Amino acid sequence: MKRRTVLMGGAAATLSLSMGARAVLAQEGPLKVGFIYVGPVGDGGWTYQHDVGRLEMVEAIGADKVETVFQESVPEGPDAERAITQMVLGGAKLIFTTSFGYMDPTINVAAKFPDVKFEHATGYKRADNVSTYDSRFYEGRAVIGTIAGRMTKSNKIGYIGSFPIPEVIQGINSSFLHAKKVNPAVELSVVWAFTWFDPAKEADAAKALIDQGVDVIIQHTDSTAPHAEAQKTPGVITFGQASDMSAFAPSPRVASIIDNWGPYYTKRVQAVLDGSWKSEGTWGGMKDGHVLIGPITEAVPAEVKAEAEKMIADITAGTYHPFTGPINKQDGSVWLADGVVATDEELSGLNFYVEGIVGDIPS
The missing domain is CATH 3.40.50.2300 (Response regulator)
Incomplete structure (x- = not known):
């Protein structure tokens, strides 16, 4: 390509x-x-x-x-x-x-x-x-967080962060919340790479997490290096980021978040051609076809795959939002009361971890 x-x-x-x-x-x-x-x-x-x-x-x-x-x-x-x-x-x-x-x-x-x-x-x-x-990448991370929480044997999940911007913090929180929901014993460790694309740094981050006993790695960086590093340690699983990264399936890559930009690019270019283009903000998710989950491999137990597929269906239908209370902030204070859904404004400025995540967000 x-x-x-x-x-x-x-x-x-x-x-x-x-x-x-x-x-x-x-x-x-x-x-x-x-x-x-x-x-x-x-x-x-x-x-x-x-x-x-x-x-x-x-x-x-x-x-x-x-x-x-x-x-x-x-x-x-x-x-x-x-x-x-x-x-x-x-x-x-x-x-x-x-x-x-x-x-x-x-x-x-x-x-x-x-x-x-x-x-x-x-x-x-x-x-x-x-x-x-x-x-709305956080929708996809709710799905892979669920798979991660079900599949970890060490109860230790690692997350490779790029930069501490709201998009990445959304992903960390969503992944942890949904892993914790299905496995209360789960712990999450975050390593910040401070890069979008640097295979060497990403591989080093994956190795550091594996050395800590992590057996699930979620990444918010762009290369396939974390998958290659995970292949060296049997039992570690990973998830494709932005694209399917299917070269590493069926293991360690067991599923993926796919960013589906083609329909948006087609729509906006056509708008220029027909004179209807105007300045606006678009934040699409699963229901819009902007966020997809790649094939879930046979490495994932059937019942876990079914659970993930139901979550995809519910998010797509609009009957479930990944940030629905009760959710507390890291310091234990209430962020979202029971049944309350985070607003787009809250999510677009998200700058804190949820309760249960250890560590600080770099300034």
């Missing part, structure tokens, strides 16, 4: 911003759509799955109507602003920036090019020409 598209550069990159804006407006032919990726398209996880979505969008709309360009492994920060600007100067009229750390660079470039449309993944800042989109 790995493909490379060469971005227009050179002389185009030396144009002034005003000339670039006029060039964008004057362009004819297929709509040029750009993608900025935080990792390589071959990472097997987050970026790979975004690129799958890009290709699905082109197939759905037609290569005669849309042309795509992308730049991979763009660091979050000033480098992102330069990459986004170059993409605009190359003629892109719609740009998807696919990582949280691209938020301010996207807003900054958008202010200079009001006639170009931007879509930022997992952020919260919008403008007239900037939309945001995200998925």
Whole structure:
């Protein structure tokens, strides 16, 4: 699936911003759509799955109507602003920036090019020409947390965190709450890698957790390195992150969370083509088809698989929300009373662990 598209550069990159804006407006032919990726398209996880979505969008709309360009492994920060600007100067009229750390660079470039449309993944800042989109990954983590709680023999589950942002904290809390619900003896250990994609660091984090006696590893990082490390220790299981990571099935990878971006990309590109695009925020989940659970392997007992499938059905139907009280904060104070469901506002700013998780969230 790995493909490379060469971005227009050179002389185009030396144009002034005003000339670039006029060039964008004057362009004819297929709509040029750009993608900025935080990792390589071959990472097997987050970026790979975004690129799958890009290709699905082109197939759905037609290569005669849309042309795509992308730049991979763009660091979050000033480098992102330069990459986004170059993409605009190359003629892109719609740009998807696919990582949280691209938020301010996207807003900054958008202010200079009001006639170009931007879509930022997992952020919260919008403008007239900037939309945001995200998925309710915590729904998938409720499912894998349930499987993890049922399958652990050591009662020790490990979680590899990337950065302490609300999305990741949601995932940690959801995984633990649902593991604890089916196995009150469960303990959760979190190791922060402070990276989205670094196979060496991710493997080291997995090894450190296994050395602590963990026999289930959940990750919120993008490479398959934790699975490869887990293969070295019989009895350790893992879960695919962002994509299916099926190369490691049936074990250690026993299920996965799949980010399904294709339908969203198709919808938003079509909106630009038909003139209906507007700035908005989208937070889709299982019911929208944004979050999928990959095949649950035969390594999972039949009764556990059935329990997981029921949870998927209930979340999809809207009859169950993973953050439904009673839930206390880590310090024992009440967060959600019995039957109360967390609001989107609460979840989007989540900055604390729930009761039972040991350790501090890095500042």
